[in-house]
Amino acid sequence: MSLSTAVKEGDQISPRQVIKLDATGTYYKDLNREIRSLAQAGARKFEIHNVYGQRYLGTNLWGIKDRDKIRLKIFGTPGSDMGAFMDGPTLEVIGNAQDATGNTMNCGRIIVHGSAGDVLGYGMRGGEIYVRGNVGYRVGIHMKEYMDKIPTVVIGGTMQDFFGEYMAGGRIIVLNKFFQGNPPIRQSYFIGTGMHGGSIYVRGDVEAHQIGAEVGISEPTDDEWKIIERYVANFCSVFGLEKNQVKLLKREKFWRLYAKSKRPYGRLYAY
Amino acid sequence: MLTSLLPEFTVERNEDRCIQCRVCERQCSFDVYGYDGDHDVMVHREENCVACQRCAVLCPTNALNISNNNYTYKPNANWTREHIQDLKKQAETGGVLLTGMGCDKPHKIYWDHILINASQVTNPSIDPLREPMELRTFLGRKPDHLEMKDGKLKRMDTPSVQLTTPIMFGAMSYGAISYNSFSSLARAAYEYGTLFNTGEGGWPKELRKYGKATIVQCASGRFGIDLDYFNDAAVVEIKIGQGAKPGIGGHLPGEKVSEHISQTRMIPEGSDAISPAPHHDIYSIEDLQMLIHALKEATDYRMPVSVKISAVHNAPAIASGMVRAGADIIVLDGLRGGTGAAPKILRDNVGIPIELALAAVDTRLRNEGVRNWASLVVSGGIRNSADVFKAIALGADAVYIGTPALMALGCTVCQKCYTGKCAWGITTQDPYLTKRVNPEIGTRSLVNLLRAWSLEIKELLGCGGINSIESVRGNRLQLRGIGLEQWELDTLGIRGAGQ
Numbered sequence: 001m002s003l004s005t006a007v008k009e010g011d012q013i014s015p016r017q018v019i020k021l022d023a024t025g026t027y028y029k030d031l032n033r034e035i036r037s038l039a040q041a042g043a044r045k046f047e048i049h050n051v052y053g054q055r056y057l058g059t060n061l062w063g064i065k066d067r068d069k070i071r072l073k074i075f076g077t078p079g080s081d082m083g084a085f086m087d088g089p090t091l092e093v094i095g096n097a098q099d100a101t102g103n104t105m106n107c108g109r110i111i112v113h114g115s116a117g118d119v120l121g122y123g124m125r126g127g128e129i130y131v132r133g134n135v136g137y138r139v140g141i142h143m144k145e146y147m148d149k150i151p152t153v154v155i156g157g158t159m160q161d162f163f164g165e166y167m168a169g170g171r172i173i174v175l176n177k178f179f180q181g182n183p184p185i186r187q188s189y190f191i192g193t194g195m196h197g198g199s200i201y202v203r204g205d206v207e208a209h210q211i212g213a214e215v216g217i218s219e220p221t222d223d224e225w226k227i228i229e230r231y232v233a234n235f236c237s238v239f240g241l242e243k244n245q246v247k248l249l250k251r252e253k254f255w256r257l258y259a260k261s262k263r264p265y266g267r268l269y270a271y
Numbered sequence: 272m273l274t275s276l277l278p279e280f281t282v283e284r285n286e287d288r289c290i291q292c293r294v295c296e297r298q299c300s301f302d303v304y305g306y307d308g309d310h311d312v313m314v315h316r317e318e319n320c321v322a323c324q325r326c327a328v329l330c331p332t333n334a335l336n337i338s339n340n341n342y343t344y345k346p347n348a349n350w351t352r353e354h355i356q357d358l359k360k361q362a363e364t365g366g367v368l369l370t371g372m373g374c375d376k377p378h379k380i381y382w383d384h385i386l387i388n389a390s391q392v393t394n395p396s397i398d399p400l401r402e403p404m405e406l407r408t409f410l411g412r413k414p415d416h417l418e419m420k421d422g423k424l425k426r427m428d429t430p431s432v433q434l435t436t437p438i439m440f441g442a443m444s445y446g447a448i449s450y451n452s453f454s455s456l457a458r459a460a461y462e463y464g465t466l467f468n469t470g471e472g473g474w475p476k477e478l479r480k481y482g483k484a485t486i487v488q489c490a491s492g493r494f495g496i497d498l499d500y501f502n503d504a505a506v507v508e509i510k511i512g513q514g515a516k517p518g519i520g521g522h523l524p525g526e527k528v529s530e531h532i533s534q535t536r537m538i539p540e541g542s543d544a545i546s547p548a549p550h551h552d553i554y555s556i557e558d559l560q561m562l563i564h565a566l567k568e569a570t571d572y573r574m575p576v577s578v579k580i581s582a583v584h585n586a587p588a589i590a591s592g593m594v595r596a597g598a599d600i601i602v603l604d605g606l607r608g609g610t611g612a613a614p615k616i617l618r619d620n621v622g623i624p625i626e627l628a629l630a631a632v633d634t635r636l637r638n639e640g641v642r643n644w645a646s647l648v649v650s651g652g653i654r655n656s657a658d659v660f661k662a663i664a665l666g667a668d669a670v671y672i673g674t675p676a677l678m679a680l681g682c683t684v685c686q687k688c689y690t691g692k693c694a695w696g697i698t699t700q701d702p703y704l705t706k707r708v709n710p711e712i713g714t715r716s717l718v719n720l721l722r723a724w725s726l727e728i729k730e731l732l733g734c735g736g737i738n739s740i741e742s743v744r745g746n747r748l749q750l751r752g753i754g755l756e757q758w759e760l761d762t763l764g765i766r767g768a769g770q
């Protein structure tokens with residue numbers, strides 16, 4: 001392990017300084033503790049190299065002042081639950097992410113330059129996730145929103161089955177490889193089963209047999225187009241894509257999936 | 272109104288005593304009473320009565336008598352009245368039957384088949400009024416061995432929490448119960464030095480001052496969760512299952528999601544709060560391990576992480592996995608565990624009695640040499656201090672009580688919690704009804720209950736010549752069975768009375 005020398009109590013680190021850590025062979029608990037103590041000492045910009053499966057990056061930063069200014073640039077493959085319960089920081093992965101990225105995340109930003117695994121954004125309550133590649137199964141389950149906290153996920157590639165199940169709020173935008181030459185894609189199934197809030201916007205065709213019985217399907221309204229364009233513009237900017245490509249989106253077919261009822265299980269019981 | 276049902280209860284009014292004060296009419300939230308001004312008499316819609324006894328208790332002249340009604344179908348051991356009525360209800364509505372509170376079926380109650388030992392001659396019994404008795408209990412992982420450094424005991428690096436008595440208030444969410452009931456539980460736990468459990472409905476900000484007496488839940492719906500929610504508490508509990516409805520999720524209907532509940536759960540007002548059946552990030556013991564450690568990271572390893580499951584057939588194997596996954600506390604909720612709302616068919620048929628599950632889990636963890644890795648908490652069917660004592664002797668570190676705590680607040684176990692009309696003001700959000708629980712009085716009653724049970728446990732310890740609850744933990748020699756078959760004695764790990 002070659003973490004930077006441990007900071008002593010009272011040490012001050014300039015928020016502008018870029019802290020470089022080499023995570024080779026470091027246990028996740030030690031790595032996350034190190035990041036926490038550096039952040040407590042004032043560090044805000046991190047570059048973490050040789051990340052191989054360390055879990056829970058970004059989780060252990062509770063109670064740190066200005067934690068929304070903390071930025072972790074992660075090189076390698078972070079482990080599962082990256083950004084779980086995260087509340088403010090920005091994580092950028094130059095590589096792929098594993099499962100449960102942004103689990104029950106509250107606030108902050110996650111950017112994955114590769115693909116991400118299953119259960120991304122489970123129970124997510126705020127913040128933004130951008131994945132340039134594909135995502136796995138069970139993504140966006142039970143996302144929810146409250147007042148001005150509307151979690152948003154943008155996926156550049158494709159999704160697998162059980163997408164957005166029990167979704168109660170928030171938005172997910174799936175570009176289905178629009179920026180990757182638009183090849184034919186695999187259909188996914190059981191989209192939005194039990195959905196009772198929020199919206200999913202999918203580019204390309206979605207057929208009735210792919211979606212849950214609780215899901216309605218329509219074209220996005222003009223206001224929703226504005227939201228899609230705003231977040232796709234963010235997507236382009238975080239991944240260094242030409243911003244004016246967003247305009248091309250307008251020619252594409254998008255479907256909006258929404259909850260037919262806020263009370264999918266209303267008529268199930270005898271009183 | 273269902274047309275084909277007989278009223279369950281009879282409302283009898285002694286007209287000589289009745290003064291037409293209309294208290295019953297105001298108190299009954301099930302719309303049984305009306306006043307007929309023309310004839311100056313009270314009228315009854317008996318079919319609505321749930322036998323909560325609110326009216327009878329508050330009637331100033333004791334004019335009311337609520338009893339089982341005498342109508343009967345032809346007696347039939349197979350088709351009982353309950354089966355017939357349930358079936359007719361379903362034929363009219365086509366729905367899943369809902370119910371509240373714990374299973375009321377006559378499954379064997381093992382507590383009533385277990386007897387406690389006392390000292391005679393060979394070791395003296397102890398008078399708890401004269402001598403100190405220790406009920407203090409620590410929950411959390413215990414070390415495999417003790418280490419000394421410079422002649423001093425090295426501190427454990429695993430977090431634990433201290434209770435003054437091994438009795439805690441089990442998970443009941445704000446939403447399932449009223450704010451006054453919820454805050455009474457918080458205050459009483461804080462005052463007495465034990466813990467209450469928020470359930471999965473979030474934790475109002477103004478109650479965070481009772482943080483050191485609070486267990487917060489992380490359930491599949493992830494309501495009201497942020498990093499403050501975890502870090503303000505003393506213990507974080509992952510709720511996998513609940514004894515009253517193992518394997519299914521929860522559902523707080525939109526009409527109960529008022530403004531304050533919506534703030535607490537962090538969901539829009541009036542929207543359904545649906546908890547999926549499983550946590551969709553937990554499909555295996557390995558996944559559980561991942562969430563346990565995510566919570567430890569989120570709280571910087573400062574507090575124990577608990578995992579609650581319902582007592583099911585293979586609970587011992589699951590518990591073994593939970594302990595290895597890093598749970599510091601494991602909670603088993605038995606067949607008779609209560610609920611605010613559950614499908615009746617599940618409540619009454621799924622799961623196993625807590626006594627058997629507890630003994631089996633404790634035995635398994637001991638045999639595997641990992642019993643000290645986690646504390647064991649049980650719930651679901653604890654009715655009095657002797658049940659607590661027996662649970663501890665069977666191997667529990669502490670118990671959760673739910674129904675007994677609500678009874679201290681007024682509940683009469685009418686099982687109508689799911690209607691949201693609780694006449695005692697507990698499992699309701701109707702402001703007219705919730706006023707019926709005064710948080711000052713509620714707190715007092717709960718503290719009284721904890722005190723009374725603790726005193727009784729001390730008496731039980733004293734009669735056995737034991738001065739610390741720690742010496743009873745897993746001490747099954749203190750127990751004997753009566754009216755049990757050999758397999759039951761074997762599972763409980765106790766001998767028969769007289770043996």
Ligand code: SF4
Pocket residue numbers: 282298299300301302303304319320321322323324325326327337694
């Ligand atoms: S429901 Fe309760 S308050 Fe109403 S009549 Fe029956 S016992 Fe009395």
Ligand code: SF4
Pocket residue numbers: 323371372677681682683684685686687688689692693694695696697698
């Ligand atoms: S909480 Fe209220 S509704 Fe539920 S059983 Fe007790 S008295 Fe009846």
